Each structure stands twice: as structure tokens, then as C-alpha cells.
Amino acid sequence: MTGGKKHKETKGDKTKKELYTTALRLFRKKGYENVSVSEIAREAGTAKGTFYIHFPSKVAVVTEMLHYYDDTYEMTAAHLPADCSPLFAIQRLIEESCSFTCKIIGVDLIRVLYTQQLYKNPGEQEEMDYNRPLYKLFTHFFAEGQKQGLFNQQQQPLAMTIWLIRAIRGVFYEWAMENGNFDLIEETRNFTNVLLLGFQR
CATH class of the missing domain: 1.10.357.10 (Tetracycline Repressor, domain 2)
Structure with a gap:
């Protein structure tokens, strides 16, 4: 039993994934409460506003x-x-x-x-x-x-x-x-x- 077909990854998908993986890495390293949205965006190489396009909150x-x-x-x-x-x-x-x-x-x-x-x-x-x-x-x-x-x-x-x-x-x-x-x-x-x-x- 397998899942359905995956859609082709877009630039937006890649950006969201990068923000996610960066956030996860920072959370694991510093603790969830000690990481800000600004830091996640900076470490992911994107703007803070871009973060909020993909995620409404931390x-x-x-x-x-x-x-x-x-x-x-x-x-x-x-x-x-x-x-x-x-x-x-x-x-x-x-x-x-x-x-x-x-x-x-x-x-x-x-x-x-x-x-x-x-x-x-x-x-x-x-x-x-x-x-x-x-x-x-x-x-x-x-x-x-x-x-x-x-x-x-x-x-x-x-x-x-x-x-x-x-x-x-x-x-x-x-x-x-x-x-x-x-x-x-x-x-x-x-x-x-x-x-x-x-x-x-």
C-alpha cells in the first residue's frame, strides 16, 4: 500500500522546507523558546516576511x-x-x-x-x-x-x-x-x- 503521487516541488515548496529544516535544527540546538522567527529566517537566508508567507506563527x-x-x-x-x-x-x-x-x-x-x-x-x-x-x-x-x-x-x-x-x-x-x-x-x-x-x- 503506497501513498498518492507527489506534486512537483516548486520554489515556494523548497523555501518552506528550508525554513522548516532550519527551524528544527535551531530548536534542537537551542530549545524552542530560545529561537525567534527572525533568527530562523536569517539562518535560512530569507526575509522574516517570507517566513510568515509559509507559516502564520513559530x-x-x-x-x-x-x-x-x-x-x-x-x-x-x-x-x-x-x-x-x-x-x-x-x-x-x-x-x-x-x-x-x-x-x-x-x-x-x-x-x-x-x-x-x-x-x-x-x-x-x-x-x-x-x-x-x-x-x-x-x-x-x-x-x-x-x-x-x-x-x-x-x-x-x-x-x-x-x-x-x-x-x-x-x-x-x-x-x-x-x-x-x-x-x-x-x-x-x-x-x-x-x-x-x-x-x-
Whole structure:
């Protein structure tokens, strides 16, 4: 299962990506609160006004992380072996989500993302959008697993997806609360494997 066709990258797309990657680098280096929009624009080699063309605020850069998470999920799914089991596919997606969070995002920005989402109404919370690739991919693989007799038929694929993502999000929350003081990949793997075992026949 792969994502849709990607549109050709424009000059504006490249500028937005440069602003995003520059901001992320500065956030990781100095901390979110210690980085200004002016500094991001300067380091990216563009004007402050250009920043606001692409992002309405500094926190919007953090929300943009969700799109990069989505790209990671779609890329992972596209490179899965054709004959892999649905369970393996789900486990790989979980692992890649953790790896991206540890290596690219970091504890500070996960806190900012969660805080920013909490201030929104449920319908405006991008992280909770069931149309996001991770929801669609998990639902697809749970459905395939049911067809193959791997998962039980007691729950709908979307319901299993929602429970699994809640479990992952809970571990991420604890990781942020504890300032990254445990192995996120290992802890998430151990926790979600118990849940996945409960879904199996």
C-alpha cells in the first residue's frame, strides 16, 4: 500500500522546507523558546516576511512536523517487502515513528506539539485526523490481518487502529514527561506488542 503521487516541488515548496529544516535544527540546538522567527529566517537566508508567507506563527512550524511524520509513514509502507505479514508491517511503522521522533524531533518539540494540540478544539487537532496516513495504514493492515486470520474479528480495523495509536501516543507523552530518560523505541515496542498480542487470534 503506497501513498498518492507527489506534486512537483516548486520554489515556494523548497523555501518552506528550508525554513522548516532550519527551524528544527535551531530548536534542537537551542530549545524552542530560545529561537525567534527572525533568527530562523536569517539562518535560512530569507526575509522574516517570507517566513510568515509559509507559516502564520513559530508554533505552526511544529505542526508542520505532522506532515513529515506522514511522509515517513508512507515511505516506510512503500518499502515494505511485498510478502511481509500485516503484523510485521504494523510493527515497522511503529518503529519508524519512534525513530523519527527520537532522531529528528526530540523531547522539547514533542512537548510543544502536544501542548499546541491541546489548545485546539477536537475537530482542529491535526494529530487526531483519521485521514492521516498512519490511521489509514494501520487500518489497512489490520483489515488484511483479519482476512488472513491473523487478527480476531471482534473489533473493527479502525477501532484497533485508534487503540494502538492511543497507546503509542501515551508512551510518547511519558517519554516527554520524563525528559527522554528511557529508550522510546524499546518501550513503545514492548508496550504495543502486548496490545497487538491481544488483537491476535
